[in-house]
Amino acid sequence: MGKKLLLGAEAIALGALDAGISGVYAYPGTPSTEITEYIQKNNADRETPVRSSWSANEKTAYEAAFGMSYAGKRSLVCMKHVGLNVAADAFINSAITGVNGGLVIAVADDPSMHSSQNEQDSRVYGKFAMVPVLEPSSQQDLYNATIEAFDLSESVQLPVLLRLTTRLAHSRAGVNRTTARIQNTLNAVYAPERFVLIPHHARQQYNLLLSIQKKLEILSEQSWLNRLIPGLGRNGVIAFGIAFNYVMETRQAFNLNFPVLQIGQYPLPRKLIATFFESCDTVLIAEEGYPVYEELLRGYLENGKVKGRLDGTLPRAGELNADIIAKGLGIEQKKVRQIPDIVVNRPPALCKGCGHRDLYEALNSVMGSFTEHHVFSDIGCYTLGALEPFNAIHTCIDMGASITMAKGAADAGLRPAVAVIGDSTFTHSGMTGLLDAINDRSPLTVIIADNDTTAMTGGQQSSATGSKLVEICRGLGVEEHHIRKIVPLKSQLEINMTVLRDEIIYDGVSVVIAQRECIETATRKKRNLAART
Amino acid sequence: MQTNIILAGVGGQGILSIAAVIDHAALQSGLIIRQTEVHGMSQRGGSVQSHLRISNREIYSDLIAEGTANLILSVEPHEALRYLPYLAPEGRVITSTNPFINIENYPAMDDILSELHRTNRPVLVNAAELALEAGHARTSNMVMLGAAAPYIDIAVEQLESAIEELFHIKGGDIVAINIKAFRKGQKLSQTQETEK
Secondary structure: OOOEEEEHHHHHHHHHHHOOOOEEEEOOOOOOHHHHHHHHHOOOOOOOOOEOOOOOOHHHHHHHHHHHHHOOOOEEEEEEHHHHHHHHHHHHHHHHHOOOOOEEEEEEEOOOOOOOOOOOOOHHHHHHHOOOEEOOOOHHHHHHHHHHHHHHHHHHOOOEEEEEEHHHHOEEEEEOOOOOOOOOOOOOOOOHHHHOOOHHHHHHHHHHHHHOHHHHHHHHHHOOOOEEEOOOOOEEEEEEOOHHHHHHHHHHHOOOOOOEEEEOEEOOOHHHHHHHHHOOOEEEEEOOOOOHHHHHHHOOOOOOOEEOOOOOOOOOOOOOOHHHHHHHOOOOOOOOOOOOOOOOOOOOOOOOOOHHHHHHHHHHHHHOOOOOOOEEEOOOHHHHHHOOOOOOOOEEOOOOHHHHHHHHHHHOOOOOOEEEEEHHHHHHHHHHHHHHHHHHOOOEEEEEEEOOOEOOOOOEOOOOOOHHHHHHHHHHOOOHHHEEEEOOOHHHHHHHHHHHHHHHHOOOEEEEEEEOOOHHHHHHHHHHHHHHO | OEEEEEEEEEOOOOHHHHHHHHHHHHHHOOOEEEEEOOOHHHHOOOEEEEEEEEEOOOOOOOOOOOOOEEEEEEOOHHHHHHOHHHEEEEEEEEEEOOOOOOOOOOOOHHHHHHHHHOOOOOEEEOHHHHHHHHOOHHHHHHHHHHHHHHHOOOOHHHHHHHHHHHHHHHOHHHHHHHHHHHHHHHHHHHHHHHHO
16 A cells, blocks of 8 residues: 555644544634544545534534443544633543543644634643643654554543644644554443542542553654654654754754754653763753643753743744754754735735625714714634724634623623624534623624625635534524624615614614625535536 | 655645656655655645655655755745755755735845855746646646656656556546656756756
């Protein structure tokens, strides 16, 4: 069998399939989306199909994956780093109960915030939950480590966190495959003493989790993901995850021979680290993300040997690369060409013909007549409404925050209070906030920009669109005649402005659903249809 | 042997198809590959780039270090300039001369060309024209791949069979047009090289 060309994200997907998962659960989020998409695309011809459709959010995804594990089968759950904030409650507590079938959570972090609102480091969550964390540095290692992660999860009965970052998730390389394993059989266990987390059980389970930490450390000592690359001299580098690649690239490019300790499995292998420290006078800590382990190894009172992000040897924020590592190692910087002064930025913009454009045009015209014209918004393509030429929205914090922030602002007396949220974001985390507003009679207008898909991440199936959204709003208690539908088209501008104005001045909870299919998915459908006929 | 290529363009111009062809051809040639992609917000009319590295020995970094790119292969002239810090001293810029203007402050074409001419013997290609000659405007990315082919250490037959592989689901006509576009780019590039 020849090598397959796979993105890092796809290497995880294939690894999980070959490890015999029975289900993958996920909510789309860059750079993690391709894991689930790969499984969806490569599922049709499988003897035993893998459950793989999109979940409403990361928490529902995690809990469902956990339920599959409870039933004895292997499951994978995938998300981007900020998605783990949403799933954190389930994640942390599943470490207390432990798992039955192998449960692996693949989390893709986004240092440098290529498509995210922060660069939080998921290894902190792994440490917080006290579960094993794997952080391979190449596509092949990702494939192999994913398979092993399931075995590890079943052997220590804990969820295993597989951490990767944007660069590896979205980089292709040839990957060799091993033999696929068959799925686990159904094997649900009655173990309320583990899975019913009343305080009495929880204390016992927590003690169990604490007691196996030493074992996890020993497993790290033995793991192939943690290894020494011997070298000369007493200035060493500990390279974590993908940082290993940049360190080795620099070592190769400049013909250097310093010792490197590669770390790809946590908790840290204490002995390996201690021995390495003894053999070195200085140790550069290269971590992609937060200086999580640099801080630990440096110690509050500084041990004097450590260099890294915290003393300015490496930049405190942002993604690493070989140039940054070379600079950190004191290698003289070569002169390179500069970007010519005439080069200007080409900021992302809403697509030509996108319905959000017409929605914002109408909304801006209406909001212009109010002294206070704050618009609370959310995460999706429509966030681009914050940029020129629209400048239409004033907040974007986290999934669902548009509605709840508008509610709080309305409670404070802000009039009007307007929220703009997409269909997929609404079902992810907007519905509960709308219920709060109804129960509290907070006067606000929620505009659901329904483009019939999760567009920003490439057009995945959205949990509720069209008439289903109307039913949800009605069910939550929005008054029938204050659930309005508009079609965001240039030709409808006048009528859309009228509807928006009427609902925005209404002193209660109203919802305006702006329904028009994403221009990207519509074009793609048309093209596929033409290709078939 | 190691070739570092920066692929540049604007979202939707088809640089990922160029990458897919080179990747596939390199894999078939038994070479090691690393190729990054850009997803997410930058897709929508924004600048997109891909770092593509092929080698006969282990590649560690998915990213190309500054000053080490052998080629900047761009489907848009202004975008080619954005990545000049990556270009090796002897590296070459191969770019389409057809501007993609979706911003108000797009620089003057003369300024762009004079910056391009400051690089080491740039290969400038009117890709749109050659693509139309080949049979479809959408093949300009394959024109550009053809123009870059003489500078990539992969046999032309491998590249052409990768084009076939990539487009065969769209039918024989589409394959033929893309191969034609590829050859037009290749020919132009070879002519420019001998003229210099």
